[in-house]
Amino acid sequence: MIPYGRHFIEEDDIEAVAAQMRSGWLTQGPKVGEFEAAVAEYVGARYAIAVSNATAGLHLACLAAGVGPGDRVVTSPNSFVASANCAHYVGGVAEFVDIERDTLNIDPAALHERVRRGPALKAAIPVHFAGLPCDMPKIAEAALGAIIIEDAAHALGSRYRSGSRVGSCAHSDMAVFSFHPVKSIASGEGGIITTNREDLYRRLLRLRSHGINKLDDPYQHPQFAAQDGMRNRWYYEMQELGFNCRLTDMQAALGLSQLRKIDRFLARRRELSARYRQAFQSQPAGLRPAQSGGWGESANHLFVVRAPFEAHPGGRTAYMQKLYDRGYVTQVHYIPIPMHPYYARRGCSMASLPETVRYYREALSIPLFVGLTDEQQDQFIADARECLR
Ligand SMILES: Cc1ncc(COP(=O)(O)O)c(C=O)c1O
Numbered sequence: 001m002i003p004y005g006r007h008f009i010e011e012d013d014i015e016a017v018a019a020q021m022r023s024g025w026l027t028q029g030p031k032v033g034e035f036e037a038a039v040a041e042y043v044g045a046r047y048a049i050a051v052s053n054a055t056a057g058l059h060l061a062c063l064a065a066g067v068g069p070g071d072r073v074v075t076s077p078n079s080f081v082a083s084a085n086c087a088h089y090v091g092g093v094a095e096f097v098d099i100e101r102d103t104l105n106i107d108p109a110a111l112h113e114r115v116r117r118g119p120a121l122k123a124a125i126p127v128h129f130a131g132l133p134c135d136m137p138k139i140a141e142a143a144l145g146a147i148i149i150e151d152a153a154h155a156l157g158s159r160y161r162s163g164s165r166v167g168s169c170a171h172s173d174m175a176v177f178s179f180h181p182v183k184s185i186a187s188g189e190g191g192i193i194t195t196n197r198e199d200l201y202r203r204l205l206r207l208r209s210h211g212i213n214k215l216d217d218p219y220q221h222p223q224f225a226a227q228d229g230m231r232n233r234w235y236y237e238m239q240e241l242g243f244n245c246r247l248t249d250m251q252a253a254l255g256l257s258q259l260r261k262i263d264r265f266l267a268r269r270r271e272l273s274a275r276y277r278q279a280f281q282s283q284p285a286g287l288r289p290a291q292s293g294g295w296g297e298s299a300n301h302l303f304v305v306r307a308p309f310e311a312h313p314g315g316r317t318a319y320m321q322k323l324y325d326r327g328y329v330t331q332v333h334y335i336p337i338p339m340h341p342y343y344a345r346r347g348c349s350m351a352s353l354p355e356t357v358r359y360y361r362e363a364l365s366i367p368l369f370v371g372l373t374d375e376q377q378d379q380f381i382a383d384a385r386e387c388l389r
Contacts, residue, residue: 002380003329005182005302008265008370013257020253031249035256036192039177042259043156043167045194047201050252051208054153054178054191056245058086061174061193062123064203065147067092071122074114074143075151076106077336077356079127083151084337092122093346096338098353102293104304105134107355112142121146128155128166130333131184131299132291136160136171153178154301156185157266161295167194174200179255182369184269184299185262187255190247211242268370269300272377276303276366279381286388290363302333306362307388316364322387328380331365 020031032050040048051057067073069091075083077096084094095118097110106126115121124143126134131154140148150166152158152175158166167175174197177183179190195201205214213236219225225235247255258265280287290304309316320330336356338348350357367380 001324001327001329002367002372002376003369004331004365004367006369006371007181007186009186010261013254016253016257017250020250023249025249027248028246028252029249031252031256032247035187035247035252035259038256038259039156039167039192040194042262043165043175043194045167045169045175046196047194047198049193049195049201049204049208050247050255051191051193051245052247053180053189054151054176055082055085056243057176057178057191057193058082058125058149058151059089060204060207060243060245061149061176062086062090062092063207064200065123065149065173067122067147072119073123073125074106074111074121074146075125075337076127076129077338077350077353078104078129078334078359079151079337080153080334081337081340082153083125083127084343086125087123094337094343094348096336096348096353096356098355099129099359100293101355101359102291103132103134103295104129104291104359105132106139108135108138108142111139115142115144115146123147123149125149125151127151127153128158130291130304131155131158131301132294133158133160133166133296133298135295140171148172148174150175152176153180153183153191155299156183157262157299159297166296166299169194169196173197179251179258183301184265185255185258187247187251187258190251190255206240207242208245209242210244211238211240213237213239265370266299269368272368272372273298273300273303275374275377276305276368276381280305283385287364287384290359300368302365303368304333304363304365305384306359307364309362309364312388319387320364323383326383326387328367328383330367332360332363333365334360336360 036048071092073087087094155166174195179187287305290306
C-alpha cells in the first residue's frame with residue numbers, strides 16, 4: 001500500500017542509533033544536548049529543549065507560558081487535537097477562530113476580531129498547516145500581547161516570508177516541532193521546543209524533568225544543599241510539579257542523523273508537490289491543490305487536494321475506498337477539533353467557522369513522502385483522476 005505519509009530511514013540512520021546503543025547512553029544524555037544545539041542552530045533560535053513528543057512540548061509550553069485554570073487559548077480548528085488539548089491539560093479553555101481559504105491557516109483578521117470582542121486571551125497557538133507558515137507578524141499584532149506558541153509540528157524547514165526559518169521565534173515566544181515518523185525528520189517519537197527567552201528555557205528544562213532544579217537555579221532550601229561549606233552531592237530539589245517528558249539519546253541519535261539530510265528531504269518534497277500542482281492545477285471540476293496562497297516557503301509536510309466530493313455518488317467515502325482498492329491509503333487532515341465529542345460537549349461548535357466547514361467537506365491528503373518515486377506519483381495521479389470520473 002502507498003500511504004499519505006511515511007518516514008525515510010537509511011542505513012546511516014540505523015548505524016547512528018546502533019552506535020548510540022553501543023556508547024552506553026540510552027536515556028537522555030549528551031546526544032540530546034547535541035541534537036538540541038543542532039536544531040537551535042538550524043532554525044536560528046537561542047534555545048532548544050528536546051521533549052518526548054510535540055504533544056508534551058505543547059503541554060510544557062502552555063505551563064511555561066503561565067496558562068492556568070480558566071485561561072482562554074485560541075488555536076486553529078484545522079489541526080490535530082494536540083493543538084487544543086494542551087490548553088485543557090493545564091486547566092485552560094481552547095477556542096477556535098476560522099481559517100483562511102487559500103492557506104488553511106488561522107485567519108489573522110478573525111483572531112483580531114475575537115481579541116476585540118471576547119474575554120482576554122492568555123495565549124494563541126497558530127498552526128503552520130502542512131508546513132505552510134502562518135503570517136506571524138499579523139498574528140502577533142492581532143493577538144495583542146497574548147503569549148504566542150507556534151505549533152510547528154509540520155514545519156521543520158519551513159521559512160517565513162522574511163526568509164528566516166520557522167522556529168526562530170521572531171514573532172512568538174515558543175515554537176514546538178514534532179519528529180513523529182511522517183514529519184520532516186523522524187526520531188521515532190520526539191519533539192522540540194525552541195525559544196529566544198532565557199526565562200522560558202530555564203522553566204522548560206525543569207518542567208521536562210519532574211520540576212527539579214536545573215543549571216544554576218538557586219536552591220530554595222540552601223541549608224540542605226551543603227554541610228560545612230561542602231556541597232551535598234546527592235542533593236537536588238523538586239521546586240514545582242513537573243513531568244518526565246525527556247527524549248532518549250537513541251532518539252536524539254536518529255534525529256541528528258536525519259537532520260543532516262533535511263535539505264535533501266525538503267527538496268524532494270518540494271519537487272513532488274510541484275509535480276502535483278502541475279498535474280491538478282488545470283482541472284476546474286476535479287481535484288485541485290488545497291493551499292493556493294502563502295507567505296513563505298512550506299516544508300511540504302502534506303499535500304492536500306480539494307474536490308466537490310458531495311457531487312459524486314458515495315462522496316468522499318466511496319472515493320477513498322476506490323483509491324484504497326488500488327493500493328493507496330489517503331487521509332483527511334483534519335476533522336475540525338470543535339467537532340470532536342470532547343470539545344462539542346464543552347459547547348464548541350462550527351457555527352462561526354464557515355471556511356473550516358467548507359474545507360473539511362472537500363479535503364483529502366494524498367501520498368507525499370521522500371521515498372515516493374516519480375513513477376508511483378504519476379500512477380497515483382492517473383488513478384486519482386480515473387476514480388473521480
Ligand atoms: C499540528 C500538530 N500538532 C501537534 C502534533 C502532536 O505531535 P506528536 O505526535 O509529536 O505528539 C501533531 C501530530 O501529528 C500535529 O500534526
